[in-house]
Amino acid sequence: MSPxxxxxxxxxxxxPEVVARELLGKTLVRVLGGERLEGVVVETEAYxxxxxxxxxxxxxxxxxxxxxxxxxxRLFVYNVHKYxxxxxxxxxxxxxxxxxFRAIEPTAGxxxxxxxxxxxxxxxxxxxxxxxxxxxxxTRELNGYPVTDSGAPVHILDAPPxxxxxxxxxxxxxxxxxxxxxxxxxxxxxxxR
DNA sequence: AGGAAGATCTACT
DNA sequence: GTAGATCTTCCTA
Numbered sequence: 001m002s003p004x005x006x007x008x009x010x011x012x013x014x015x016p017e018v019v020a021r022e023l024l025g026k027t028l029v030r031v032l033g034g035e036r037l038e039g040v041v042v043e044t045e046a047y048x049x050x051x052x053x054x055x056x057x058x059x060x061x062x063x064x065x066x067x068x069x070x071x072x073x074r075l076f077v078y079n080v081h082k083y084x085x086x087x088x089x090x091x092x093x094x095x096x097x098x099x100x101f102r103a104i105e106p107t108a109g110x111x112x113x114x115x116x117x118x119x120x121x122x123x124x125x126x127x128x129x130x131x132x133x134x135x136x137x138x139t140r141e142l143n144g145y146p147v148t149d150s151g152a153p154v155h156i157l158d159a160p161p162x163x164x165x166x167x168x169x170x171x172x173x174x175x176x177x178x179x180x181x182x183x184x185x186x187x188x189x190x191x192x193r
Numbered sequence: 194a195g196g197a198a199g200a201t202c203t204a205c206t
Numbered sequence: 207g208t209a210g211a212t213c214t215t216c217c218t219a
Contacts, residue, residue, distance in 0.1 A: 045200070047200075054200065055200085056199095056200075059216090062215080062216075063215090064214085064215065064216090078200090078214085078215090079199090079213065079214045079215075080198095080199050080200060080201065080213085080214080081199065081200095081201040081202075081211085081212065081213070081214095082201075082202085082211080082212040082213045082214085083201055083202075083212090083213085085200060085201090087200090100200060102200085128201070128202075129200070129201075130201050130202060131201090131202080140214090170200070171200075171201095172199090172200055172201070173199095173200055174198090174199080174200095
């Protein structure tokens with residue numbers, strides 16, 4: 001088997017909904033304390049800039065959300081209701097936006113994830129944005145970190161395009177857009193709902 | 194200094 | 207299915 005390649009910065013330099021859809025099936029890697037935690041991306045959501053009332057960028061650039069304006073292919077991590085949300089910056093040149101990782105299917109380092117987030121049923125481990133951040137040890141410290149180096153604490157490996165992609169409206173947002181820009185793997189048990 | 198909002202989760206019934 | 211807890215950040219005073 002040939003070594004899996006890290007997705008290059010150009011992958012993220014497209015509109016957020018395209019990146020969100022194409023991230024399904026890719027492998028999210030978290031290197032933490034000498035351990036390697038991996039999962040397949042099974043659920044994402046796209047967020048735009050000023051025109052998107054659900055986006056953290058909607059009310060303008062602040063210290064905490066500045067990453068959304070910066071180069072695609074970096075992490076954007078922010079807090080909501082006690083949990084850290086893991087995003088990757090994604091937008092066209094000069095644009096603003098990101099993709100939220102909502103759920104992954106754990107494929108390596110499951111025991112290490114379980115230590116951080118003990119659950120009876122593996123399906124509860126990473127099937128939600130707050131859940132996966134706990135399991136993967138994601139905190140604000142990772143904000144702004146590039147995901148395009150294989151040595152980075154969080155990076156993403158390429159994989160063949162995922163089959164069976166479905167869409168819906170975004171979850172939990174108070175004011176959504178008319179477009180369906182949540183993407184998830186049809187029938188996958190690790191999707192958040 | 195205090196209040197409100199928020200892309201959530203858990204533990205009930 | 208719904209109520210309540212919990213934390214970070216921003217806004218106003």
